[in-house]
Amino acid sequence: MKQTDSRILAAFNEHGYHIEPAVFTPEECDHLIVHSRDFENAKSGTYRPQMMPHRINDVYLTALKNKKIVDLVEIFCEGEPVGLQTEFFFCKPGTRGFSLHQDNFFVEANYGVFLSAWVALTDTYPEKGGLIVYPGSHKEGLLPVRKVQMEASSSQDPNANNEECVVPEVYKPIHATVPKGAALFIHGHVVHASNMNATNEFRYVLLCTYIRAGEKFRVGKYAQRNVVQLT
16 A cells, blocks of 8 residues: 555544545536436425436446545555445535434444545535534444434435434534535544535535445445445
8 A cells, every 4th residue: 555545544544534625527516416407306396315316327327436536435445345325415505404423324334344425516615514524433333323303304315314323522523614526535434414505505415435345235225225336
């Protein structure tokens, strides 16, 4: 492993996240946004996140296989990765944020082999539905959850506000600012959430998730995950 790769991996293992600029060009971001308008969830006006867009349109499959992302995923999972899931978030103005959670609560993979790349297709910041991350919280493994008494929102993922993670007080949140085209890599066990989109603009994001090849995972009733070869 290169020395720079070792430093990136060490920082990721310490903090549980990494922000990499310019994995997509502005033009690639705009292209993904334009094609999202063909999704039924956009045409209906609900703007509910579109699960598995790579099964609907190959532009999202190409995005899942983005070399800059995959090369970093290979470093972070310390092995050959495969794709697992994509989800396109419209996050229209006023959309409520995702509750505190760990991605591996849903996927049930082994520790350290599963992660996500949260790619901002427009500039994101706290007021525009930016992510809230609890650095170091991944070291706890899976944390307990408690039910959330909140009505479902038609514009949010159906799993967004069912329950929330109980985070030990020692971990303090940071509010991530992720510029257009950058990816926020998220350890499968790091606690994170998102802010409400309080702006008058959509906050477009493409979520791509990966797992080390050969590892077990939960398919999921809603997500229906399966392996996608990246080469």
